[in-house]
Amino acid sequence: MKSTLLSKNNSYNLPVFLTDATFGVVKSLDSKDISDSKIKGIVVNTYHLLNAPGSKVIESLGGIKKFMNFDGLVVTDSGGWQIFSLIHRNKKAGKITEKGVVFSYGKLKGTLFTPEDCINTQFEIGSDIIICLDDFTPPNVDKKKTLDTVERTIRWAKRCRIQYEENLIKYGFDSKNKPLLFAVVQGGDLIEMRKHCIDKLLEIGFDGYGFGGYMIDDNGDLDLEVSEKLAKLIPDEFFKFALGVGDPFQVIKCLDYGWEIFDCTLPTRDARHKRLYNFTKEITSSSDLENKDFFKYVYLGKDKLIDSKEKISDFCDCYTCQNYSLAYLNHLFKINSVSAQRLASIHNLRFYSRLFELYTKLKIK
Numbered sequence: 001m002k003s004t005l006l007s008k009n010n011s012y013n014l015p016v017f018l019t020d021a022t023f024g025v026v027k028s029l030d031s032k033d034i035s036d037s038k039i040k041g042i043v044v045n046t047y048h049l050l051n052a053p054g055s056k057v058i059e060s061l062g063g064i065k066k067f068m069n070f071d072g073l074v075v076t077d078s079g080g081w082q083i084f085s086l087i088h089r090n091k092k093a094g095k096i097t098e099k100g101v102v103f104s105y106g107k108l109k110g111t112l113f114t115p116e117d118c119i120n121t122q123f124e125i126g127s128d129i130i131i132c133l134d135d136f137t138p139p140n141v142d143k144k145k146t147l148d149t150v151e152r153t154i155r156w157a158k159r160c161r162i163q164y165e166e167n168l169i170k171y172g173f174d175s176k177n178k179p180l181l182f183a184v185v186q187g188g189d190l191i192e193m194r195k196h197c198i199d200k201l202l203e204i205g206f207d208g209y210g211f212g213g214y215m216i217d218d219n220g221d222l223d224l225e226v227s228e229k230l231a232k233l234i235p236d237e238f239f240k241f242a243l244g245v246g247d248p249f250q251v252i253k254c255l256d257y258g259w260e261i262f263d264c265t266l267p268t269r270d271a272r273h274k275r276l277y278n279f280t281k282e283i284t285s286s287s288d289l290e291n292k293d294f295f296k297y298v299y300l301g302k303d304k305l306i307d308s309k310e311k312i313s314d315f316c317d318c319y320t321c322q323n324y325s326l327a328y329l330n331h332l333f334k335i336n337s338v339s340a341q342r343l344a345s346i347h348n349l350r351f352y353s354r355l356f357e358l359y360t361k362l363k364i365k
């Protein structure tokens, strides 16, 4: 596993957990809350920022980091997942053609969004890691459909790479201050398709490779077998991005397999829905992270917690835990206060940043 990532003259420590700030904000938090929770990076969404306020607007205001006042690692998600999951589920949402995607709703209704547009938009937003537009493989589809999505992902990745190279010249980037370009590996749960996809993407050449698609097994859990095999198929000289993997135990497994960049909506979405993540003990050795019981969920908004004398967690140093009790946070949820969402989100983000600190300290030799 690599220990650092260089982009635009800045160095970032790996492994890293990025919180999803889809619209350029983590709901209920501001950028200082994110940094104070020791979260080192975010993922913003190309498609949503193109809709509002518009990527050209962000560019004119100095780029996403200045716009948000956030100086950590910023990744732009291509928007592929959102676009294709919508269209695969509802044909009326838009149309996928070889040229690109035509939207049939929203502000972009009737416009064609090509792989080249996707790259241009990400340059305008000004992220550190740019991700190619891909056609994700829906779950439980046959081999023919899987191959179609893989082949289109490869063809589009090639076009993205060409546009990226043109933009490096246009923007005057050199090898040190340029953003990185990642491709997404599709192929569902068919390992031979994943291998075909990664082999072809390696021929085109990218800085990193992402774990794409819905990788859910029959129990609704991440398919760890595919995750492990795919990590092995990607040579170690490239960055490995476990897109969307967020369950703490699955994160630890994927870190063990060699994935080093993670993003997920889980910690903040769960916080807003009254679910906290707590360590069950002081984690002092790598074996403490090997079983699912290193963490537990705490559910808030409960009558039984109204007069609780307990702390939120015995093993957390976040702003929320330092200043407030479990009973108070529970009360804020009972009365539907927006402060409850903020304080719970800060706690859950600190759980994730702490998890990555512990992994780095205890497991990486």
Ligand SMILES: [Zn+2]
Pocket (backbone or CB within 6 Å): 312, 313, 316, 317, 318, 319, 320, 321, 322, 346, 347, 348, 350
């Ligand atoms: Zn806390």
